[in-house]
Amino acid sequence: MNTKKKSTSRIMLDYLFRFKFYIFLAVLASIPVSIISASPAYIVQKLLDKVLIAGNNNYLLIIVVGLPILFLLKGIFYFIQNYLMAYVGQKLIISIRYDVFSHLQKVSLSFFSKKTTGQLISRMTNDVNMVQAMVKGSMTILNDIISLICLFGYIFYLHWKLTLLVFVVLPFIGGIVRKFSKKIRRVGHDMQEKMADVTSVMHEAISGVQITRAFTMEEHEIERFHNKDRESMKAQLRGVRVQSTVLPVVEFMNTMGLAIVMFYGGQIVINGELTTGQLIGFLAGLGMTFSPIKRLTNINSVIQQSLAAADRIFSLMDEDIEEGEEDKNIEIDDLKGSVEFEDVFFSYDDKYDVIRGLDLKVRPGEIVAFVGPSGGGKSTIVSLIPRFYTPYKGEIRVDGKNINDINIKSLRKHMAIVPxxxxxxxxxxxxxxxxxxxxxxDEEIIEAAKMANAHNFISDFRKGYETQVGERGAMLSGGQKQRIAIARALLRNAKILILDEATSALDSESEALVQDALENLMEEKTTFVIAHRLSTIRKADKICVIDDGRIVQLGTHDQLMEKGGEYRQIYNAQFYFLDEASGE
Structure with missing residues (x-):
């Protein structure tokens, strides 16, 4: 759904319109519920005038028999209304979550570098649940409005002049509610932001618990969580203060109106313009308006907080998706695997160039190893190939075609990535x-696992290939996870491979198995690898030394060692002892 240039209220109406039939039925069911809820005022008047004062037994019989039937009908219609709106509420949050999640799968990767996982999860859960509360509250509003119409219509019928006194107070109540509504929405937005911060800290602490324990930072994490939790509590209490202020003020205004009506109503009964039963019915009807008005005041707070939550949700859907996919008509069915960078410049923040004038030609099947100091731009270069990011100047071509002109799914289906x-x-x-x-x-999956040297350890598990890996592969060792990732890339059988060799320490056996699996993976593929293993660097057709976003040296291992310069310095600093140990 396109949410740009639409108000939050309009977007919500668009969503609700999908379920108009169910909402219509719920509205129909709410009419008898509201009318019956308002009927006791009329019944009290007839009980006093017709039964207790006039002594009419027929009216007594009608009231005694009719009252249970009325409220049985109310219960039936209330069930229908409540179930239908619960159905609408559940379908609504599923629709919103689906649309938001689908949109997040398509937005630019730069968006995720600006948002924490916890914040996004909070918007998908807490904020969406707040929106569901608004749907439920909207039906309460409808019921209460219909009840108020019935009640005010009844007391107006009894004595219109007396009713006008009530309407003198109502504008003041409306003004108070309107004044507080804006403040409640602002406070509600802050409450949701603080809760998102709590969720973010919880997510980081739980996902990084091993690092926390390793560095004995448990107390630090507890304190960090406690601080965010206290900030959330303060925001919640600010919301409570605002909500707790508006209700007593509205209740006081209601009571003032009731006192005025009681005074003038008493005078009218004394003058014979109203019967005692009519006055009591009038006061009963007026008194019954207090509960709907009070609920409307309370539900207004919920509505404002829900709108604040909806603002946060729909702001995610305003984020731009990966640009220009609808008009990219070039599809690639058969890829040879040549890649060319021509004068490529890229910046993450439009201020500092991470890649500067990159030129590189790679023939099909070549292995290109990137080496260089941390922060030099190696990871950024390989991220440009599948268009995770887009350079602001220059071209990247695959088989002679500008990747910006190729449909992004068609481009990426020919690429495999092992991070x-x-x-x-x-x-x-x-x-x-x-x-x-x-x-x-299944046969292809097993073959890929065998080539990745993963089949043997998988077969050792009791459930084999049906073994659960746990969250982020927590049930597997580092080497096992790497080999599963390699099998995944092998199964894709892509022509272009992007590989960031893991630097995590593995035992010698796992290291050898992973290295052998990587060599199987790179066979007959155009491979871009951020190299950390000496054997990979030696095997590379081209070694690119990257520093400050530029290729400062390019050649094979032997060529670059002969030239000296940056590569020889890196080799001596990082790989010399490995070379000596291996005897190469």
């Missing part, structure tokens, strides 16, 4: 390997 930080998803080993090709057969 340094292995990402596995909650599910089975089989599901994680087939993530590279959901259409793969």
């Amino acid at each position: 340094q930080d292995t990402i596995l998803f909650t599910g089975t080993i089989k599901e994680n390997i087939s993530y590279g090709n959901p259409e793969a057969t």
